[in-house]
Amino acid sequence: MKNIKSIVLISLLFTGIAASAQKRKIAVDTIVVTSHTTTIEGQKVSYTATTGTQPVWNETGEPDATLFYTYYKRTDVQDGNRPLLISFNGGPGSASVWMHVAYTGPKILNIDAEGYPVQPYGFHENPHSILDVADIVFVNPANTGYSRTIPESGKDVNRDKFFGVNADIEYLAEWLNTFVTRHERWTSPKYLIGESYGGTRVSGLALALQEQQWMYLNGVILVSPADYTAINSDPAVSTAINFPYFTAAAWHHGVLPEALQSKDLLEILPESEEFAINTLMPALAKGGFLSEAEKQVVAEKMAYYSGLSEESILQHNLDVPTSFFWKELLRDETGQTIGRLDSRYLGIDKTEAGIAPDYSAELTSWLHSFTPAINSYIREELKFKTDIKYNMFGSVYPWDFDNNTTRDDLRKAMAENPYLNVMFQTGYYDGATTYFNSKYTMWQIDPSGKMKDRLSFKGYRSGHMMYLRKADLKTANDDLRKFIKESLPKGKSAKY
Numbered sequence: 001m002k003n004i005k006s007i008v009l010i011s012l013l014f015t016g017i018a019a020s021a022q023k024r025k026i027a028v029d030t031i032v033v034t035s036h037t038t039t040i041e042g043q044k045v046s047y048t049a050t051t052g053t054q055p056v057w058n059e060t061g062e063p064d065a066t067l068f069y070t071y072y073k074r075t076d077v078q079d080g081n082r083p084l085l086i087s088f089n090g091g092p093g094s095a096s097v098w099m100h101v102a103y104t105g106p107k108i109l110n111i112d113a114e115g116y117p118v119q120p121y122g123f124h125e126n127p128h129s130i131l132d133v134a135d136i137v138f139v140n141p142a143n144t145g146y147s148r149t150i151p152e153s154g155k156d157v158n159r160d161k162f163f164g165v166n167a168d169i170e171y172l173a174e175w176l177n178t179f180v181t182r183h184e185r186w187t188s189p190k191y192l193i194g195e196s197y198g199g200t201r202v203s204g205l206a207l208a209l210q211e212q213q214w215m216y217l218n219g220v221i222l223v224s225p226a227d228y229t230a231i232n233s234d235p236a237v238s239t240a241i242n243f244p245y246f247t248a249a250a251w252h253h254g255v256l257p258e259a260l261q262s263k264d265l266l267e268i269l270p271e272s273e274e275f276a277i278n279t280l281m282p283a284l285a286k287g288g289f290l291s292e293a294e295k296q297v298v299a300e301k302m303a304y305y306s307g308l309s310e311e312s313i314l315q316h317n318l319d320v321p322t323s324f325f326w327k328e329l330l331r332d333e334t335g336q337t338i339g340r341l342d343s344r345y346l347g348i349d350k351t352e353a354g355i356a357p358d359y360s361a362e363l364t365s366w367l368h369s370f371t372p373a374i375n376s377y378i379r380e381e382l383k384f385k386t387d388i389k390y391n392m393f394g395s396v397y398p399w400d401f402d403n404n405t406t407r408d409d410l411r412k413a414m415a416e417n418p419y420l421n422v423m424f425q426t427g428y429y430d431g432a433t434t435y436f437n438s439k440y441t442m443w444q445i446d447p448s449g450k451m452k453d454r455l456s457f458k459g460y461r462s463g464h465m466m467y468l469r470k471a472d473l474k475t476a477n478d479d480l481r482k483f484i485k486e487s488l489p490k491g492k493s494a495k496y
Contacts, residue, residue: 026148026388028055028066034383035075038106038125040132046076047106047131051384053146054179056171058161065162067175068146070096070382071137071183072106083134083189083218083484086176088141090197090226092168093396095145096138097374098366099195099223103467104130104477105138107377109369114344115468117369123377128477134191134484137179141168141201143394146386164400169204170212176205177213189488191219193480196433196464199225204406206413206420216417216494219487220410221480224426224433224464227441229407231433235319237440240281243306245434246325247272249343250307252429253330257304265428265461272305273436284318322431323356337361342463343429362463367392411445414454418494421454421487425476427466428459435459456483 031052038045050071055063074082087104089096101123102109108126112118130136140147142162149157161167180186194202199222209215231238250256251265260268283290283298290298296310298318303310306320307329313320326343330336335352339345339362347361371392378384414420424442426435442455458479460466467473 024387026066026068026146026386027053028063028150029053032382032384034381036106038129038131040106040127040129042127043132044076045074045106045132047072047074049106049382050183051378051382054175054182056142056175062152063150064152064158065142065149065171066147067142068140069137069179070100070105070378071135071179072131073135073183074131081187081189083191083488084180084185085130085134085136085191085193085484087136087138088172088192088194088198088201089144090195090199090201091144091393091396092141092163092197092201092399093144093394094197095374095390095392095394096140097145097370097390097392098465099193099467100138101370101373101377102465103473104136104193104480106131107381108473109373111369111468113470115342115366115462115465115470117365121369121372121376123373123381126473128474130477130480130484133481135185135188139172139175139179141172141396143396144391145394146384146388146390147394148388160400163396163398164402165200165204165404165406167400168201169208169406172201173205173208173213176209177215180215186215189218189484190215191221191484191487192217193221193223194225195223197226199223199433200228200404200406203410207409207416210413210416216419217413218419218489219421219423219483220413221483222422222424222438222441224430224466225424225438225441226433227407227437228401228404230437230440230444234284236281236285239284239319240276241436241440242322242431242434243276243280243302244269244272244436245322245343245428245431246306246308246320248428248435249325249338249431250305250329252344253307253333253338255307255329255333260305269428273439275301275305276436280318288317290318321355322434326357326431327354339363339431339463341430341432342427342465342468343431344463366465366468407441407445411451414446414451418496419487419489421483422456423479423483424455424457425466425479426457426459427462427464427472429462430464430466432464 033050053066056065058064106129107123110122151157192202299310299313302313337347337357340360342362345362349358424438426438460472462469462472
């Protein structure tokens with residue numbers, strides 16, 4: 001009888017908890033502010049971290065989404081016109097976690113000098129953060145991080161408003177207007193930084209902010225950007241501009257001929273680039289009408305610069321997919337695959353046979369360290385607490401890629417705004433958005449060549465997230481710091 005009473009009491013207890021439990025949801029409009037001190041480049045820096053959610057409103061003024069953000073503002077300097085850096089990651093569907101806790105923010109992951117995860121997981125001070133020269137806001141688009149869409153009562157979410165190239169740009173431009181207004185940053189020099197798909201996003205935002213929100217920028221930084229105009233081109237362009245990456249990855253793994261392997265990476269890449277533009281691109285342009293003799297000569301040179309066999313290259317008619325390269329490069333060496341986003345990383349497939357790796361060795365490694373770090377950092381350090389899951393990658397598909405004019409949007413934004421400068425940052429071992437793809441994009445932004453003095457490129461000896469490598473963390477932040485300082489007008493009028 002005693003046991004039966006206990007069971008009844010326990011049952012009643014859990015029934016009561018269930019009845020009083022609230023539906024799991026994120027607050028639509030909320031702020032948490034904490035104060036901190038850190039050391040950057042040997043200098044003590046005090047700052048506040050404001051984290052919370054800010055609504056996206058529909059046409060009737062009702063919230064149909066709320067975006068989670070983290071805003072760092074330096075507090076030990078009196079300068080109402082400090083630059084503001086607005087940071088986005090990519091995907092599409094990726095949270096703004098990668099650059100937040102591994103690149104520009106005041107805290108970075110516990111990882112080794114090359115970027116591999118170490119335990120215990122966590123974070124520590126970033127001695128190279130650019131918070132000394134600019135305030136930073138990390139924005140999570142809809143359904144990423146803690147950001148969520150909000151369906152109207154009895155209706156489904158209007159996915160067309162959020163999940164496409166142009167929809168994404170339009171609502172984010174409006175959201176940024178509200179953010180800048182709330183935090184009184186209208187007079188600040190403003191910069192956008194976007195990684196991967198974020199490069200597409202900020203290229204479009206540069207023009208949308210000017211033409212829809214009347215907000216003008218001083219700079220756009222494209223970190224390992226995805227240029228779909230180039231990526232989706234015919235092989236004569238897309239394959240050729242990826243090829244120098246093959247050389248870089250093969251050099252890193254020591255499988256090039258001795259004549260190349262004995263030289264430094266930056267000595268041999270110009271050779272591979274020249275071959276890609278002046279020999280491989282014209283050969284691919286001829287397609288099936290390339291003569292067998294020409295094809296053989298090109299294949300021999302491709303093998304020389306890539307570490308692949310002539311046979312495998314000819315079997316692909318010179319059009320070697322990057323996915324095959326990741327599987328093939330070390331097939332006869334160690335039998336391992338190499339990473340897509342960072343080809344320094346190695347993977348182990350079920351079989352050595354096949355045309356593409358089973359998984360992305362580098363991404364699984366990164367999720368190892370990023371996921372526990374960002375979850376503990378936001379809750380324990382920034383004091384923002386919720387039961388909502390932090391989406392490293394959110395539900396945003398299908399994504400509408402139609403009518404993507406972002407490359408030309410960036411050109412027009414530069415033409416309209418003489419203050420606007422653009423910098424590319426990318427790693428030589430990135431096999432997804434390759435470094436030479438970035439160079440090609442930079443060349444194509446302004447065909448007139450009249451604005452090329454406002455375009456610059458920086459390369460690093462790492463991959464997609466080049467800042468994970470300790471040496472590149474410092475160099476890349478120094479390049480950012482220099483870019484921001486040099487693109488401030490210093491009283492110069494915005495005119496040609």
